[in-house]
Amino acid sequence: MRALWDGARRISDAAGLRRAAGEDPFTGLVAALSEPQHRDELASSCALATLGADVARSSARTRAAYGTGGELSAGDRGTGRRTGPAGRRRRAMLVLSALVGAVTMGGRWPTGLSAELLELVGQALLDPPNKRS
Numbered sequence: 560m561r562a563l564w565d566g567a568r569r570i571s572d573a574a575g576l577r578r579a580a581g582e583d584p585f586t587g588l589v590a591a592l593s594e595p596q597h598r599d600e601l602a603s604s605c606a607l608a609t610l611g612a613d614v615a616r617s618s619a620r621t622r623a624a625y626g627t628g629g630e631l632s633a634g635d636r637g638t639g640r641r642t643g644p645a646g647r648r649r650r651a652m653l654v655l656s657a658l659v660g661a662v663t664m665g666g667r668w669p670t671g672l673s674a675e676l677l678e679l680v681g682q683a684l685l686d687p688p689n690k691r692s
Contacts, residue, residue, distance in 0.1 A: 565606075586685060592658045593681035595674060598665045607655075608662040654684055 573591060574584035591597060597604055607625070614625040661680040665673035 589654070589658070589681050589684050593661065593677040595670075595677065598662050598673065598677065605659060605662050607659045608666070611659070611663060657684060 570588060570592075574588055577584040577587040592605065610625065614621055617625075657680050661677050665676050668676065
């Protein structure tokens with residue numbers, strides 16, 4: 560559980576620093592989480608991605624704690640869109656699942672294919688199809 564809390568805190572701190580610098584925290588979040596270093600450095604990477612398979616085979620209590628980590632990560636994050644509270648939560652959950660999935664899959668694929676996946680997911684999150692002209 561501590562890894563989940565620490566990860567949520569790091570993300571929140573990074574978003575706060577970007578916001579304080581006048582930058583878009585969502586763009587920074589997507590960029591940071593889709594970097595190859597985030598995928599490759601498991602000790603400091605996303606606990607949701609790193610622990611996912613183990614949690615799936617764990618107790619209900621462990622799965623509940625993991626779900627709480629997901630709630631923390633998806634909760635109060637800038638999603639890059641002004642959608643209102645209900646839409647913001649849905650968008651945050653979509654963003655979280657896309658990034659965790661890309662980091663999880665990317666960590667198991669050959670480097671070139673993995674880099675392509677991380678880039679595509681990052682681009683799709685920053686420029687969703689319904690926003691394109």
